[in-house]
Amino acid sequence: MRYPTLPFPLSSLRVPVRDALRGLATFADATEDTLQPAMDLLPEGLRTSLNSVLERLEASGQRWMDASIAHMDICVASDVVAGRVSTGADQEACARVIAFAWDHLRPIGQSRLMISETLLATRLSSDSAAHLYIQLRTSSVIGTLPGVPAPRGAEDQEDVDLRLFALMIWLLAARADTLEDEQKLLHLAGAMSVAMKTEILAAVDQPDQIAEHLRALSDHL
Secondary structure, eight states, rough: OOOOOSOOGGOOSSSSSHHHHHHHHHHHHHHHHHHHHHHHHHHHHHHHHHHHHHHHHHHHHHHHHHOEEEEEEEHHHHHHHHTTTOHHHHHHHHHHHHHHHHTTTTTGGOOEEOHHHHHHHOOOOOSSSHHHHHHHHHHHHHHHSSSSSSOOHHHHHHHHHHEEEEEEEHHHSSSOOSHHHHHHHHHHHHHHHHHHHHHHHHHTTTHHHHHHHHHHHHOOO
């Protein structure tokens, strides 16, 4: 089988391929939403073609993300978040899991913020989930362009705070037996985070309060 030639060398990419694919999926989704009013005015043939392209872009990024996570990665990520292990390989596995889960928790908020798996792997040294949460919630690993420090609006910051909290609840909870069940737990953690929105947002810079909320909610999960 002959593969098409890329119009640019891989070395010219400014971000790792996995981050680029994740961004591509987000961009395709955002583009479809943004362009929908104008697309309704296009001829049927052109509208169908453009929709097909956007769907392929989104599906391509999503397949790559889904294929990158294993059940053992989640177990390792749980240990990293709890402060039990902190080797480079463990942190890379944890970053894969968090980036995967971040994308699957998108319905919690309406923002289009992305998370960089590559940058995240360098920021996962912490002695507790509460300290890690406080460190990551203002980090540039999450953003419209991850790695570039930029102020966030109130809605974007709320989305970051709730999604990150859901991730911490999920990873601190007892592990499920299968990936399918882990995804169910992840979505339950998202629902719990939204339900506790007032308490979480009031405690985002208080390690002791965050630790208590994380312990209580992960035990329930």
